[in-house]
Amino acid sequence: MCSLERRDRVFLLSITGDGQHRLNADTIASLRSSLAEIRSQVAAAPGGYSLVTAAEGRFFSNGFDLAWANEAGTPSGSRQRLSSLVALFKPVVADLLSLPMPTVAAVTGHAAAAGFMLAISHDYAVMRGDRGVLYMSELDIGLSFPDYFMSLMRAKIADPRTLRDVTLRAKKFSAAEAEARGIVDSVHGSAAETVEAALRLAKELAARNWDGGVYASIRMGAFPEACAAVGLAEHDDEEKRKTFVSKL
Amino acid sequence: MCTLEKRGRVYLLTLTGADEHRLNPTLLDAVRSALARVRSEAASSDGGAALVIAAEGKFFSNGFDLDWARASPSLHPGLMTAALRRTLADLLSLPMPTVAAVTGHVSAAGCFLALSHDYVVMRADRGFLYMSEVDIGLPIVESFMALMRAKIPDPRTRRDVLLWGKKMTAVEAEARGIVDRAVVGAREAVEAAIAMGEELAARNWDGEAYASIRKGLFKDVCRGLGLKEASDEEEEAAASAAAAKLPSSKL
Numbered sequence: 001m002c003s004l005e006r007r008d009r010v011f012l013l014s015i016t017g018d019g020q021h022r023l024n025a026d027t028i029a030s031l032r033s034s035l036a037e038i039r040s041q042v043a044a045a046p047g048g049y050s051l052v053t054a055a056e057g058r059f060f061s062n063g064f065d066l067a068w069a070n071e072a073g074t075p076s077g078s079r080q081r082l083s084s085l086v087a088l089f090k091p092v093v094a095d096l097l098s099l100p101m102p103t104v105a106a107v108t109g110h111a112a113a114a115g116f117m118l119a120i121s122h123d124y125a126v127m128r129g130d131r132g133v134l135y136m137s138e139l140d141i142g143l144s145f146p147d148y149f150m151s152l153m154r155a156k157i158a159d160p161r162t163l164r165d166v167t168l169r170a171k172k173f174s175a176a177e178a179e180a181r182g183i184v185d186s187v188h189g190s191a192a193e194t195v196e197a198a199l200r201l202a203k204e205l206a207a208r209n210w211d212g213g214v215y216a217s218i219r220m221g222a223f224p225e226a227c228a229a230v231g232l233a234e235h236d237d238e239e240k241r242k243t244f245v246s247k248l
Numbered sequence: 249m250c251t252l253e254k255r256g257r258v259y260l261l262t263l264t265g266a267d268e269h270r271l272n273p274t275l276l277d278a279v280r281s282a283l284a285r286v287r288s289e290a291a292s293s294d295g296g297a298a299l300v301i302a303a304e305g306k307f308f309s310n311g312f313d314l315d316w317a318r319a320s321p322s323l324h325p326g327l328m329t330a331a332l333r334r335t336l337a338d339l340l341s342l343p344m345p346t347v348a349a350v351t352g353h354v355s356a357a358g359c360f361l362a363l364s365h366d367y368v369v370m371r372a373d374r375g376f377l378y379m380s381e382v383d384i385g386l387p388i389v390e391s392f393m394a395l396m397r398a399k400i401p402d403p404r405t406r407r408d409v410l411l412w413g414k415k416m417t418a419v420e421a422e423a424r425g426i427v428d429r430a431v432v433g434a435r436e437a438v439e440a441a442i443a444m445g446e447e448l449a450a451r452n453w454d455g456e457a458y459a460s461i462r463k464g465l466f467k468d469v470c471r472g473l474g475l476k477e478a479s480d481e482e483e484e485a486a487a488s489a490a491a492a493k494l495p496s497s498k499l
Binding site for chain 2: 102123124155156157158182185205208210211214215217218219221222223224234235237239240241243244245247248
């Protein structure tokens, strides 16, 4: 599941346990409730905050709980279960893309498929260098991508060749390669060092004291297609004008 | 406000004065008048032309005139954004290549003005490019956001510029693909922009074709700025006119 701690202005959301952190209804609900808790804490006390998402063990997240999907027993049953996970995860991405604060993914282990999507839903990604890969496994297991995965990847991985290698080659990217190709921002040693680096970055970002609502608004304006794909409506110009006027 | 002169084939529009060249309807209307003169002079002259916009003093432009906006908060902000939208529409539809000579600090709406040019030359030894909105807590309306998305396609650079509010020197901006050239010295930056303009003007491009291609390249931005797309009939008419100019052996 997830644990949420707060270190001054930085929220640290950790996916706990030693397993693959497969995303199913329970883990997704746990993620969403942590994100909702963050939102309500900052609504009560406005100011500059930031989020770090990390994970314990060898995996950041290895994607959807396909074992659970296959327990349905029939191909159509499995497909239905997988569809339900796809639908359940979409609001997690929406929550992150609309979160009123900067977000940092501390990729502390393997991040594959929906786990990779979880990582790149954050504004910044720092990754452990000693082990772990970023990998869109779908092609290797005969699956295509949900539309919102593709929109998110197109938004965050603009280079056509890199995007092709991620999606059409199912390439396993080491941290160094991911950094070189612009998928993650920096590489660190161990998992602990990676979390430390993420917390340092998050602290610096929180100290900028940005207006969370404006931050989220600019983020959504910067990546509108990804936001639309997960059902986020952009703030219209009238709302923006009102905010602008209130700040004068 | 601004002056307009011709250097060879290049029209040089300079924002005058040592102030921050804050964008308000008065300055923007002066710029638009100058652009209208450029358009009409170019229409009645032969051969290619180019536009360079530069500025005097320490600032290229420090963004919207927020003091003026505050003077009438229910009316002025809307007037200001509308005036800038019209100015950017003029630039994106200008029938010649455009070069911004960013001779000093450029921030917020000043960045929209600079980046709506085809090429950007920026002074390397001083001045920052800075999207200050996130720091001041001001949202960015969609039509200007669309311009930023179109001109800064790299997600990480876009994030650093818009969501980190990074103050970039010309050298960094060039390395990250936001500006085309970093040149030491304000005068030298303007000369480099004029030389670039001269080179582009010497290609003798048909201005309407140039503007049409540019609008196609930045279709979404143009739509957001209220620029009408050429109707199918207009496009067909332009195509037949162009075909009539081809030597018969090519048809």
